[in-house]
Amino acid sequence: MCTERRAPTASTVWISYEPGPAGHDGRTGGVVHLNLSAPCLLRAVSSLARPSPLSQTAPPVTNLITLTTDFGTGDAYVAAMKGTILSILPEARLVDITHDIAPQDVMAAAFVLREAVPYFPRGAVHLVVVDPGVGTDRRAVALAAHGSRFVGPDNGLFALLLDGAAPDVVVSLDRPAYWRTPNPSQTFHGRDIFAPVAAHLAAGRTLSDVGTPIDALRPMHWALPIPDAQGIRGWVVHIDHFGNCITNIPADLLHARRAGRPIKCFAGSAILHGLHTTYGDVAPGEPLLLIGSSGLLEIAVHAGNAADLLSIRKGDPVNVVFLDDR
DSSP states (O other): OOOTTOOOOTTOEEEEEEEEEEOTTSOEEEEEEEEESSGGGBSOOTTSOOOOOSOTTSOOOSSEEEEEESOOSSSSHHHHHHHHHHHHOTTOEEEEEESOSOTTOHHHHHHHHHHHGGGSOTTOEEEEEOOTTTTSSOOEEEEEETTEEEEEEOSSHHHHHTTTOOOSEEEEOOOGGGSSOSSOOTTOHIIIIIHHHHHHHHTTOOHHHHSEEOSOOOOOOOBOOEEETTEEEEEEEEEOTTOOEEEEEEHHHHHHHHTTOOEEEEETTEEEESOBSSGGGSOTTOEEEEEOTTSEEEEEETTBOHHHHTTOOTTOEEEEEEOOOO
């Protein structure tokens, strides 16, 4: 099934990118869509590697709030949220995870959070505002999972972050007493609902204080890599600041299936041979395959931008082929 240039089959997973409307900062973004003709493939990618939690036995922290948005830093939106938080909780400790998520890209936000959240201490409140449905009937939620609290829109991002697992508690934010105003802006729930709720939680309020329990989050799922005897078909799920193309193929799956055999990989305009340990294993400007810090197969260019040089975009297929030893 995993050949060099094979035609799609009945079990092919398609990942596409749909441009979206402009966000608060005027930039346009988009949403990645998955079309799966094999229902068994539509589940969380539990094999996507996560960092090991570092502080699960330490006492929970208080007053710590992280922020993740697609707002950028050229406008007042992030500052308005921080000002709202500090007006409620002056002693809050605020940590910016990133404000450079591509507009409306909930999948990118989920991936970045997967890589960052496990390194924060228990008790942290993670405020996440990547909200293409702001002002619509999508729910505003807060939840608890893995010793942390999360606040943001219920648009599939938290389901991706949790790999489809159920949170410990999830509530709908339907209590205006914990909002900045009972008449929030229809285009800026980050300032008027999510930021104040995050501040109240960090100040000691419980989830049951700020909202009404609900049964489940809106589902969204990662695509699974597809292994067979000849190789593994995967997809680029994230492109980082350096242009490194991170796939959904975890190291343990790759090593188990290859069983010591050499590999080559077809991605974008490139055919790559062998698996390296670090970027400096090849000459500057040369492409390579390696296992990155996330524990996933990565396509990179030493001292270069693999996405640009190899014409790779998020959602592109990656075919790894196992070779005979001869």
